[in-house]
Amino acid sequence: MNSIQDNLKKIDEKIRAVTQKQNQDNLSIPKLVAVSKRQPDNKVEQSILAGHRVFGENRVQEAKQRWQARKIERPDLELHLIGPLQTNKVPDAVMLFDYIEVVDRMKLAKSLAAEMLRQGRYLKCFVQVNTGEEPQKSGVLPGNTDEFVRFCREDCGLNIVGLMCIPPVDEEPAMHFALLREMAKRNNLSELSMGMSSDFEIAITFGATSVRVGSAIFGAREQH
């Protein structure tokens, strides 16, 4: 077993263990989104050979280089966009990805809706919430989330399946996960994308339905 395969197996086991400890009936196992951004291609290939199919990327152009041809060869690959999306990249993003996890402003929501209609590809979307209200971070503010979710669904017709957040690096993530869960619940959203390498187990105890794990699978990223 190579190290990538081994890492995937260990994380998978942790995900199952934490989920089972929740002690609730019919809790489904959270989805593992393997974050392949800035990772060498051979490691990503190893994870595919190990049977992994769900990946996250934060840049449209990089993702296109890595995944466009692969997706044609392997239609069962599932790609999540987890980094900021500029409207000029929306056509490529809609063509390549299966999930857009970063819907966070009206202009983007409108642009996505129009492009999905044009391509006839209706992707599942998450609204990204800036739970820590950090000025440098994307995402809607918690106070604007309910209205923004309504706008995306009713005015744009986007298929919003859940909420996504990236807690501040220097804070306990638990309160951010709890806040996201609360907001999802009152908006009747069933999916929660939260938790990364350092905190995915905590996120699962707060109801994460998908976790985004990069370095714990592939090791440290290449710098840009």
Ligand SMILES: *Cc1c(COP(=O)(O)O)cnc(C)c1O
């Ligand atoms: C890079 C990234 C991750 C993965 O981070 P790790 O700490 O390597 O697991 C998860 N989510 C988002 C939004 C990211 O940009």
